[in-house]
Amino acid sequence: MPRLRAVLFDIDDTLFSTTHFSSVARRNAVRAMNEAGLELAEELVLKELEEVLAEFSSNYDHHFDQLLRRLRPKSLERVNPALIVAAGVAAYHDTKFRELKPFPDVVPLLSGLRAAGVVTGIITHGWTIKQAEKIVRLGLLPHLDKRAVFISEQLGISKPNPKIYTLALRDLGLEPPEAMYVGDSPSHDVTPAKSLGMVAVWAKRAARTLPTPADRAPDHVVADFVELSGILRESYGIAV
Secondary structure, three states: OOOOOEEEEOOEOOOEOHHHHHHHHHHHHHHHHHHOOOOOOHHHHHHHHHHHHHHHOOOOOOHHHHHHHHHOOHHHHOOOHHHHHHHHHHHHHHHHHHHOOOOOOHHHHHHHHHHOOOEEEEEEOOOHHHHHHHHHHOOOHHHOOOOOEEEHHHHOOOOOOOHHHHHHHHHHOOOHHHEEEEEOOHHHHHHHHHHHOOEEEEEOOOOOOOOOOOOOOOOEEEOOHHHHHHHHHHHHOOOO
8 A cells, every 4th residue: 555645735626616716706896896886787897807817817916907997987087996996806805705715625634634644735826925825714724734835936836847746745855656636637736746656636526627638647536525535545544
């Protein structure tokens, strides 16, 4: 039976549904902007916001400013645009406070792994402060080994470059077969981890992409973390 010393996770659409949260938060933001004086059809604004996100990336800090520049609503002749932007930003962040939660089976798994003496950590792609904030807001910090959190911007290495996984293994003193990596993306999570010899798990419940012929086959495919807990017990002897 192979010995696992660490289980490392992606964040987005693995530990919580980023896609669902973002959809709710953006709609709440658009509604707040309209209440502040934007006065445009909600679906029109949402569609334009999706274009802004696609063109400037989700990590850009001024989506709503760009949105108003593109829409050029007549209402801006009588409303300071800063108020509309501020309303959108506040509503988005209020949604974070209320609705940013991990999947219900995440904390029990992390707690079980920690109790079993297994290192639990994160390898994630994104801006440092945004990804770190997600960890804190999701309530995951008490259940992670704080030296085992690796964020692409902070390291200067972006997924799917396998070097980010190599660096994590080196810093944790692990050989690839001693570490399991769990993520939602076949190309960005499974393939690079598997190419190094790590145990790769495709967590497919919120996955936005399917495997392609170029992707490596995962060692395990799970619909949820209850299923993963069973695999850890039966295949790796880890009592979670």
